[in-house]
Amino acid sequence: xxxxxxxxxxxxxxxxxxxxxxxxxxxxxxxxxxxxxxxxxxxxxxxxxxxxxx
Amino acid sequence: xxxxxxxxxxxxxxxxxxxxxxxxxxxxxxxxxxxxxxxxxxxxxxxxxxxxxxxxxxxxxxxxxxxxxxxxxxxxxxxxxxxxxxxxxxxxxxxxxxxxxxxxxxxxxxxxxxxxxxxxxxxxxxxxxxxxxxxxxxxxxxxxxxxxxxxxxxxxxxxxxxxxxxxxxxxxxxxxxxxxxxxxxxxxxxxxxxxxxxxxxxxxxxxxxxxxxxxxxxxxxxxxxxxxxxxxxxxxxxxxxxxxxxxxxxxxxxxxxxxxxxxxxxxxxxxxxxxxxxxxxxxxxxxxxxxxxxxxxxxxxxxxxxxxxxxxxxxxxxxxxxxxxxxxxxxxxxxxxxxxxxxxxxxxxxxxxxxxxxxxxxxxxxxxxxxxxxxxxxxxxxxxxxxxxxxxxxxxxxxxxxxxxxxxxxxxx
Numbered sequence: 001x002x003x004x005x006x007x008x009x010x011x012x013x014x015x016x017x018x019x020x021x022x023x024x025x026x027x028x029x030x031x032x033x034x035x036x037x038x039x040x041x042x043x044x045x046x047x048x049x050x051x052x053x054x
Numbered sequence: 055x056x057x058x059x060x061x062x063x064x065x066x067x068x069x070x071x072x073x074x075x076x077x078x079x080x081x082x083x084x085x086x087x088x089x090x091x092x093x094x095x096x097x098x099x100x101x102x103x104x105x106x107x108x109x110x111x112x113x114x115x116x117x118x119x120x121x122x123x124x125x126x127x128x129x130x131x132x133x134x135x136x137x138x139x140x141x142x143x144x145x146x147x148x149x150x151x152x153x154x155x156x157x158x159x160x161x162x163x164x165x166x167x168x169x170x171x172x173x174x175x176x177x178x179x180x181x182x183x184x185x186x187x188x189x190x191x192x193x194x195x196x197x198x199x200x201x202x203x204x205x206x207x208x209x210x211x212x213x214x215x216x217x218x219x220x221x222x223x224x225x226x227x228x229x230x231x232x233x234x235x236x237x238x239x240x241x242x243x244x245x246x247x248x249x250x251x252x253x254x255x256x257x258x259x260x261x262x263x264x265x266x267x268x269x270x271x272x273x274x275x276x277x278x279x280x281x282x283x284x285x286x287x288x289x290x291x292x293x294x295x296x297x298x299x300x301x302x303x304x305x306x307x308x309x310x311x312x313x314x315x316x317x318x319x320x321x322x323x324x325x326x327x328x329x330x331x332x333x334x335x336x337x338x339x340x341x342x343x344x345x346x347x348x349x350x351x352x353x354x355x356x357x358x359x360x361x362x363x364x365x366x367x368x369x370x371x372x373x374x375x376x377x378x379x380x381x382x383x384x385x386x387x388x389x390x391x392x393x394x395x396x397x398x399x400x401x402x403x404x405x406x407x408x409x410x411x412x413x414x415x416x417x418x419x420x421x422x423x424x425x426x427x428x429x430x431x432x433x434x435x436x437x438x439x440x441x442x443x444x445x446x447x448x449x450x451x452x453x454x455x456x457x458x459x460x461x462x463x464x465x466x467x
Contacts, residue, residue: 011332
């Protein structure tokens, strides 16, 4: 998954919406771990279109 | 200053990790966490409240509007330091511009104050500290600690960059929408896509809006949600939107809809942005079960949020208070099992479940209505003689004239 760091507002919405609990917001850095199944839910929900499939 | 006193203990036989011992560890110092910590500490429990951010109540992720009536229920005395504005009422508007103004005398249960959340949250944390809770900032939970028998015995955390363990008899997960603690503990907090609203909010200045009315715009301006304008005084307001992702046009996100709304409303002609923030709310009627052995979920983490308004502060405060009281009772018997914690489940359900469920059904329905029908509904409501306007009475009026709108949950009205 690709994070556009210039757009991300660090709101954590994708973290709580991830069905696999695979996204972590560490301070101001969004990280995906290996549990990510690329379902695209976070891409769909991001309020500022900061996420995309790599 | 009282500080939580760490103990050095051997972990994994090799490393020596800093370990804290307490009765209850509360993860997250929002309103729910602080209320839980306060009532735990008041009940005589040694309580540690951890917060991952460097400041309680900031950065903001909230529209800051709350009703007034519930504050006394949870023992909070309104304080001018955290009240930004005392609202006279609310304006409900359709996307096409049909408006219905509600005065406070009629809308007392649904409108009230616009808060300064960064001060409100700190005031609640201060109350928790006054009751004896210890607060650790810049401390984020990184996992659940389990004993040899698999029982939850605390949380792993990172505090000012250092890996630590906080050992406790029970954990309160008050970590908000992100809600990782509950999931680490094995509680299913997953939401269906239609029960998630993505939100974005601007703090704007140079606005020409009513200074003491909260405004809500429903319809196609905000698919599956609404636009809000909550005044903060001197031409400043929180202007935000929540939308249901599945109902948005392809390629459109929350920001697209908010920018469109602002561009089309002349009151924003000179408006400028002072702050921008994102956030999410769940719009379901709460978790199936918000407790398990040695853990309680409160507030947003338990998905206890009004599905229509997205309001969660009063729910967080209530659930936090219930959690603290139940944990204090459990401590007397030394039993923090799921069975022992079930009174918490009963308390929040008895108080809120019917309303959450009804508003969830109403939200589902509202999301399907066309702008024309919403226009008709607002006209009808403004002509109906409703003594006290709240979601329940509005639905009752709708039921009389438009029974098809409340089909499927008419029994709850």
